[in-house]
Amino acid sequence: MDAAAxxxxxxxxxxxxxxxxxxxxxxxxxxxxxxxxxPAISQHLRVLAxxxxxxxxxxxxxxxxxxxxxxxxxLTDWMAGFWTSSLQSLAIEVEREQWNAxxxxxxxxxx
Amino acid sequence: MDAAAxxxxxxxxxxxxxxxxxxxxxxxxxxxxxxxxxPAISQHLRVLAxxxxxxxxxxxxxxxxxxxxxxxxxLTDWMAGFWTSSLQSLAIEVEREQWNAxxxxxxxxxx
DNA sequence: CGCTTACGTTAGCGTCTGCTTACCTTACTG
DNA sequence: CAGTAAGGTAAGCAGACGCTAACGTAAGCG
Numbered sequence: 717m718d719a720a721a722x723x724x725x726x727x728x729x730x731x732x733x734x735x736x737x738x739x740x741x742x743x744x745x746x747x748x749x750x751x752x753x754x755p756a757i758s759q760h761l762r763v764l765a766x767x768x769x770x771x772x773x774x775x776x777x778x779x780x781x782x783x784x785x786x787x788x789x790x791l792t793d794w795m796a797g798f799w800t801s802s803l804q805s806l807a808i809e810v811e812r813e814q815w816n817a818x819x820x821x822x823x824x825x826x827x
Numbered sequence: 828m829d830a831a832a833x834x835x836x837x838x839x840x841x842x843x844x845x846x847x848x849x850x851x852x853x854x855x856x857x858x859x860x861x862x863x864x865x866p867a868i869s870q871h872l873r874v875l876a877x878x879x880x881x882x883x884x885x886x887x888x889x890x891x892x893x894x895x896x897x898x899x900x901x902l903t904d905w906m907a908g909f910w911t912s913s914l915q916s917l918a919i920e921v922e923r924e925q926w927n928a929x930x931x932x933x934x935x936x937x938x
Numbered sequence: 939c940g941c942t943t944a945c946g947t948t949a950g951c952g953t954c955t956g957c958t959t960a961c962c963t964t965a966c967t968g
Numbered sequence: 969c970a971g972t973a974a975g976g977t978a979a980g981c982a983g984a985c986g987c988t989a990a991c992g993t994a995a996g997c998g
Contacts, residue, residue, distance in 0.1 A: 718838060724906075725836035726956085727829060734909070743975060756957055758976060777965045777974045792907045795835075798845070798899075837986085854945060867987055869946060888944045888995045940998090947992075954985070962977075968970090 720791045723767040728752070729760050733783055736770060740782035831902045834878040839863070840871050844894055847881060851893035 723729055728750065735746055743761065747754040761781055764770045769787045773780040834840055839861065846857055854872065858865040872892055875881040880898040884891040 721841075722836045725833045728956085730832075730909075737909075744973090752956085753958060754975075755959085755977080759956075762976085779975065788909075792903065795906055796903045798841075798848075839986085855943090863986085864988060865945080866947080866989085870986075873946085890945065941996100942998100943994100943996080945993085945995105948990085949988105950990105951988085952986095955983085957981085957983105959980090960978085962975105964974085964976100966971105966973075968972100 717790070717794055719763075719767040720769055720787065723763050723769055724791065726760070726763075729764055732757070732760055732764065733769060733788075736782045738783075740773065740780040742778045742780060746781070828901070828905055830874075830878040831880055831898065834874050834880055835902065837871070837874075840875055843868070843871055843875065844880060844899075847893045849894075851884065851891040853889050853891060857892070 724733070731749070732746055735741060735749060743754060743757055746761075747757045750757065761770065764781075765772065767787065769784055769791075770781050771784045773782075835844070842860070843857055846852060846860060854865060854868055857872075858868045861868065872881065875892075876883065878898070880895055880902070881892050882895045884893075
């Protein structure tokens with residue numbers, strides 16, 4: 717999951733993901749969309765593959781990459797769940813507010 | 828948005844976000860949870876603030892940081908929308924499959 | 939006023955990263 | 969078979985990144 721987050725942090729890799737989101741594409745095909753060399757694309761694809769955000773299909777000398785929807789879903793789910801406030805935490809939040817209010821009153825009284 | 832993605836890629840920053848997700852906390856308070864120095868935390872907070880993922884509230888010499896829900900929501904929404912397949916793209920997908928099927932048959936015929 | 943507390947900022951450092959160039963492997967084609 | 973097309977890999981380099989140590993700053997306190 718850490719790998720996925722780091723992989724997506726790179727603008728070029730995000731563009732690549734966008735390219736292979738629906739279509740599967742070869743490395744050269746992808747490389748044409750950028751100003752960087754093909755090896756650089758290969759390296760980005762390796763990072764994305766390690767993060768399990770893309771899959772490969774071999775056909776002769778060509779390698780077809782495409783986005784792996786499950787990997788992307790896992791990432792978004794994880795991100796969304798990262799800061800969702802449950803009822804439990806909401807209750808704690810209310811308690812914290814009250815605590816702060818008391819504390820503020822105390823500080824005011826001290827002056 | 829790019830800034831937000833890069834900010835979240837860092838494990839320490841994710842932990843910080845988690846800490847100030849519901850409570851607002853001071854820098855020293857946050858720093859206690861880590862093995863790195865306080866200035867390092869300050870720098871991480873700067874990155875998070877630049878990415879508009881946290882907000883600050885000054886109170887005397889203390890600075891209270893807390894997560895900015897809107898920023899987090901924007902990020903997750905953007906990530907989720909990044910690869911959601913609309914009906915439009917689904918139709919394209921089907922068409923692509925058919926095109927591939929034809930192409931495969933053609934290649935087979937060529938051999 | 940000087941002292942302390944709570945932070946931010948800067949300089950410098952080792953490490954990681956993204957990129958290019960050069961090379962190697964593998965599969966197709968004549 | 970040699971030649972070519974497609975793509976992975978390695979070395980090396982410049983820049984970004986994360987961290988620390990040292991210093992600067994502003995607010996509270998005696």
